[in-house]
Structures are given as C-alpha cells and as structure tokens.
Amino acid sequence: MAKLKLDDLKKIKDRVRQENALREGGAKAKVTVHMGTCGIASGARVVMEALMDEVSLTDRRDILVTTSGCIGLCSQEPIVTVELFDQEPIRYSFVDKNKMRQIFRRHVLEGEVQEEFVLARGTEHQD
Amino acid sequence: MEEISLHILDVAENALGAGARRIGIRLEIDEKNDRLRLELTDDGRGMTPEVLRQAADPFFTTRTTRRIGLGLPLLKQAAEQSGGSFSLESSPGRGTAVKAEFGLSHWDRPPLGDMASTLLTLIVGRPEVDFVYRQVTGAGEFELDSGEIKQVLEGVSLSDPEVVLFLEKNVREATAGLAGV
Numbered sequence: 001m002a003k004l005k006l007d008d009l010k011k012i013k014d015r016v017r018q019e020n021a022l023r024e025g026g027a028k029a030k031v032t033v034h035m036g037t038c039g040i041a042s043g044a045r046v047v048m049e050a051l052m053d054e055v056s057l058t059d060r061r062d063i064l065v066t067t068s069g070c071i072g073l074c075s076q077e078p079i080v081t082v083e084l085f086d087q088e089p090i091r092y093s094f095v096d097k098n099k100m101r102q103i104f105r106r107h108v109l110e111g112e113v114q115e116e117f118v119l120a121r122g123t124e125h126q127d
Numbered sequence: 128m129e130e131i132s133l134h135i136l137d138v139a140e141n142a143l144g145a146g147a148r149r150i151g152i153r154l155e156i157d158e159k160n161d162r163l164r165l166e167l168t169d170d171g172r173g174m175t176p177e178v179l180r181q182a183a184d185p186f187f188t189t190r191t192t193r194r195i196g197l198g199l200p201l202l203k204q205a206a207e208q209s210g211g212s213f214s215l216e217s218s219p220g221r222g223t224a225v226k227a228e229f230g231l232s233h234w235d236r237p238p239l240g241d242m243a244s245t246l247l248t249l250i251v252g253r254p255e256v257d258f259v260y261r262q263v264t265g266a267g268e269f270e271l272d273s274g275e276i277k278q279v280l281e282g283v284s285l286s287d288p289e290v291v292l293f294l295e296k297n298v299r300e301a302t303a304g305l306a307g308v
Contacts, residue, residue, distance in 0.1 A: 001267075001268045001269065001270050002267060002268065002269045002270070002301070003269070003270055003271070003272075004271055004275075004276070004297050004298075004301065005297070006275065006276070006279045008293060009276065009279050009280065009290070009293055010279055012283070012287075012289045012290060012293055013279060013280050013281060013283045015289070016283045016287055016289065016290075017281070017282075017283060027284075033248075033252065035136065035140050035248070035252070036140065037128075037137050037140075037197050037198040037201070040128070040133050040136055040137050040140070041128050041133070045133065045136060045241075045244055045245065045248055046244075048244075048247075048248045048251075048252060049244050049247070049248070052247060052251055052291050052295065055286060055288055055291055056288045056289075056291040056292045056295065057288070058288055059288060060288065061284070061287050061288065063286060064284065064286050065251055065252060065286040065291075066252050066253070066254075066286075067140075067248060067249075067252030067253060069140060069143070069144050
C-alpha cells in the first residue's frame with residue numbers, strides 16, 4: 001500500500017527545531033475557522049485553504065491555525081476568530097477567501113483589526 | 128453541501144464534537160460494481176439507541192445552540208438519491224461508524240470534490256486528533272496516518288509554514304487520481 005514519504009518531513013522537523021531553539025517559544029497568534037455544517041456549506045473549507053496558503057507564504061512559525069465547531073451563529077458563516085497574544089479575540093463574519101487573505105495579512109501579521117468585517121469581540125464559545 | 132468531500136469534513140467534525148481522538152476515513156471507488164463507498168469511524172463518546180434512532184432526522188439535534196441538525200440527513204439524502212444507501216452504527220463509549228454508498232455513475236451523485244482540501248483542513252486544523260485516511264481505487268491503495276506524521280514532527284506544529292507546504296504538495300499528489308470522480 002502506498003503511503004506518504006516522510007523523509008522530507010524529517011528534514012523539515014530538524015530545521016524547524018534548530019531555528020525554534022534560538023527564539024522564544026509559544027504561539028503568538030491563533031486563527032480559528034469555524035467548521036459546523038453551516039460553516040462548511042457556506043464556504044469555510046475554501047476560507048481554510050486560503051488561510052493555509054497565506055501561512056505557507058510566510059516564515060512565521062508562531063501562528064496556530066485551527067478549526068472548531070458551530071457557535072450557533074449559522075446565518076453569519078463562514079466565521080473566523082483571530083486571537084493575538086495578550087489581546088481580546090476578534091470574530092469575523094461572512095468571510096470568503098479574499099477577506100481571509102486580507103484579515104491574515106493586515107490583522108494577523110500587522111495587528112490591524114479589519115473593522116468592516118468584525119462581528120464581535122470577546123471570548124470563544126461553542127456547542 | 129455540493130461535494131461528497133464536504134460531507135466527509137462535516138461528519139468528521141461531528142466526530143470531533145463527540146470527543147473523538149482517532150478518526151478513520153475510508154473512501155473506495157469501485158468502478159466494477161459502479162459504487163462509491165464511504166466509511167467514517169471514530170472513537171468518540173457514541174450515541175444512545177434513542178439518539179441513534181433520530182440522528183438522521185433534520186429536526187433532531189443534541190446541540191443547544193439551535194434546534195436543527197442537518198449534517199447526517201443531508202448525507203443520507205445525497206447517498207439515497209444516487210441509488211445508494213446510508214447506515215449508522217453507534218453505542219455509548221464505543222464510538223460511531225457512518226457508512227454511505229453512492230451509485231458511482233448515477234446522474235444525481237454529487238461530485239467527490241476536493242478530497243485533498245478536506246484532509247488538509249482536518250489534519251492541520253485539528254492537530255490533537257489522529258486521522259487515518261485510506262483510499263481504495265482501481266489504481267491501488269493509499270493510506271495516510273496523521274499520527275505517524277506527528278510522530279516524525281516530534282512536537283513541531285502542523286501549522287508550521289514548511290509543514291503546511293509539505294502536506295499540501297504530498298496530499299494533493301496522493302489524491303490526484305480522484306480528479307473528476
């Protein structure tokens with residue numbers, strides 16, 4: 001049975017661990033794409049794809065990309081939450097791939113909240 | 128829900144909501160018997176017989192945020208409208224198995240869609256969970272175990288830019304044969 005060839009991944013691991021040893025650890029930013037049925041049907045996977053692509057274009061190793069379930073605001077999906085270290089979470093609604101790229105470049109990388117897309121500020125809740 | 132791969136993502140998210148730590152996804156393209164088979168298994172908390180009985184009812188949900196749950200009913204409908212079938216096995220503490228079979232060449236079967244994107248979303252977005260994906264086609268079998276990937280990475284984040292690039296390239300290559308299904 002065919003499987004992934006993991007040799008290249010071992011090289012990446014060695015390089016990343018070497019670099020990380022030189023800097024302070026811990027994630028500085030966490031970006032969550034909400035993936036309930038409502039989010040998925042509204043395009044959350046395309047948003048996640050754009051987010052992963054943006055991450056792969058950077059050299060930032062302190063950004064955590066994650067997904068979570070429905071938060072009960074189905075009519076506002078796709079929803080993305082950005083949490084920067086020491087700042088309150090910002091929740092964005094009706095995100096598409098272009099908005100995701102803008103939010104990533106301006107908010108996650110530069111710290112500038114994209115007010116026109118903001119749904120709410122505050123802590124994460126899901127069910 | 129326009130693609131089968133989106134249904135897969137959705138059912139996997141259900142499993143994550145049930146506290147699963149290991150999720151199996153098996154996809155089989157059986158051209159000889161004109162069937163597309165899908166099976167998702169998880170080690171989550173499982174369902175009681177009463178919940179199981181109502182799980183494919185769109186007006187039933189265990190959530191409290193709202194009172195409808197469309198994920199499984201939509202998958203059931205998509206499978207049955209293409210001449211296939213849908214079944215659910217579950218018991219408390221023993222996880223859940225969702226099986227769906229589609230008529231491969233049926234007009235009303237949704238396209239499989241971007242399977243690589245679904246796998247990447249799950250593996251990168253839920254690093255705490257092991258995903259075991261098995262793909263069976265006429266061209267052969269392929270297996271991807273995200274637990275093995277994490278073992279190799281020894282704590283390096285799955286969100287690391289180089290790791291994301293590696294996964295993107297390799298998962299897309301491995302699933303390239305599914306294009307057009």
